[in-house]
Amino acid sequence: MSYLKRKENMGRRIHVHRVPAAIVIILLTVIIVYFVNFHQDERPTLYSMLRNQNKVNLRKLLIGAIQAAQRGGMEVLEVTKTLELKERSKGKTDEGANDPFTDADGRSHCVMKEGLHRIFPQIKIFSEEDKESCSNVNTFDLDPTVLHETADLPNELADINDVTVWIDPLDATQEFTEKLYQYVTTMVCVAVKGKPIIGVIHSPFIGQTAWAWVDNSMSEYLASIHPVSPDTSKPLITVSRSHAGSVKDLVRNVFGEKSEILTAAGAGYKVLQVISNNATAYLHSTKIKKWDICAGDAILSALGGTMTNLKGELIDYGPDGSPVNDQGLLATLKSHDEYINKLIQSRKSAAPVHR
Ligand SMILES: *[C@@H]1O[C@H](CO)[C@@H](O)[C@H](O)[C@H]1NC(C)=O
Numbered sequence: 001m002s003y004l005k006r007k008e009n010m011g012r013r014i015h016v017h018r019v020p021a022a023i024v025i026i027l028l029t030v031i032i033v034y035f036v037n038f039h040q041d042e043r044p045t046l047y048s049m050l051r052n053q054n055k056v057n058l059r060k061l062l063i064g065a066i067q068a069a070q071r072g073g074m075e076v077l078e079v080t081k082t083l084e085l086k087e088r089s090k091g092k093t094d095e096g097a098n099d100p101f102t103d104a105d106g107r108s109h110c111v112m113k114e115g116l117h118r119i120f121p122q123i124k125i126f127s128e129e130d131k132e133s134c135s136n137v138n139t140f141d142l143d144p145t146v147l148h149e150t151a152d153l154p155n156e157l158a159d160i161n162d163v164t165v166w167i168d169p170l171d172a173t174q175e176f177t178e179k180l181y182q183y184v185t186t187m188v189c190v191a192v193k194g195k196p197i198i199g200v201i202h203s204p205f206i207g208q209t210a211w212a213w214v215d216n217s218m219s220e221y222l223a224s225i226h227p228v229s230p231d232t233s234k235p236l237i238t239v240s241r242s243h244a245g246s247v248k249d250l251v252r253n254v255f256g257e258k259s260e261i262l263t264a265a266g267a268g269y270k271v272l273q274v275i276s277n278n279a280t281a282y283l284h285s286t287k288i289k290k291w292d293i294c295a296g297d298a299i300l301s302a303l304g305g306t307m308t309n310l311k312g313e314l315i316d317y318g319p320d321g322s323p324v325n326d327q328g329l330l331a332t333l334k335s336h337d338e339y340i341n342k343l344i345q346s347r348k349s350a351a352p353v354h355r
Pocket of ligand 1: 225276
């Protein structure tokens with residue numbers, strides 16, 4: 001065989017194999033692109049959709065939680081407006097009219113819970129007003145503009161079965177009826193495996209939203225009220241104005257005559273007092289519901305603070321326990337152990353009295 005002929009043969013052989021080789025290369029490219037793509041959560045491929053059907057994107061849940069708290073707040077404001085209108089035109093519709101205050105709780109609950117439920121249908125949501133029945137509720141679509149522009153948040157996924165959401169559609173209802181509106185908040189909290197990681201405390205009458213996502217980011221308002229180096233040299237304890245008597249005695253006994261007390265209302269508002277260093281601790285000696293405290297717990301964690309019961313134990317926000325925390329509450333930004341030890345010591349020394 002001449003050199004030329006051999007070359008011709010080789011050329012033919014290569015020519016014959018070129019088509020299957022091209023097909024293999026194209027297939028490989030498709031497979032590689034496919035597998036690289038499914039890591040990018042925003043671009044759902046069939047594979048990622050199947051893989052993530054039991055997951056929830058926590059960034060989206062944060063956006064929904066902020067919107068729910070703000071929408072609930074709008075309902076509360078609207079009820080207040082109609083109430084004031086009613087009062088101005090006295091005696092018009094007293095008979096058979098709804099109680100405007102329970103109206104506010106109910107309307108806020110429906111907008112918050114139904115709104116979140118429509119977007120995240122598989123997530124367990126607990127609300128203070130779960131007995132309410134809702135109809136004709138205005139729902140909402142996720143709107144990322146509720147985050148500030150500099151908030152750079154990851155598309156972190158969590159197992160849907162690990163997530164619980166706690167809603168308080170109107171905290172400080174008593175004060176709301178007394179028109180002490182500064183205490184009123186609407187709250188949403190997200191817990192993963194019982195641990196609070198996203199907290200939203202919205203103050204509708206102040207028009208501000210404090211939110212935080214542990215290890216990620218916080219709202220500009222929250223950053224603005226949180227001092228860089230809080231002064232905790234003197235105990236200044238915030239307690240509930242509704243049952244302040246016994247807890248005031250407790251504060252004096254435990255922290256001494258020099259300690260100061262700030263009476264306030266609403267668990268959300270009181271946590272904000274601790275966060276802003278208007279108080280060094282928030283103390284509650286009786287039962288308290290988990291939707292009252294979960295959002296504050298998450299925000300405190302995000303700021304390096306601590307919330308525990310009066311035994312110094314963390315509170316579990318998982319789906320299985322009771323919604324009531326019956327072991328009291330202590331929330332601080334700093335020196336939590338010191339406060340808890342004093343409380344535990346005083347209980348020990350007080351114990352013989354009850355023998
Ligand atoms: C802290 O106290 C000051 C003075 O009373 C008040 O103006 C401010 O609103 C309080 N901060 C918060 C977060 O409520």
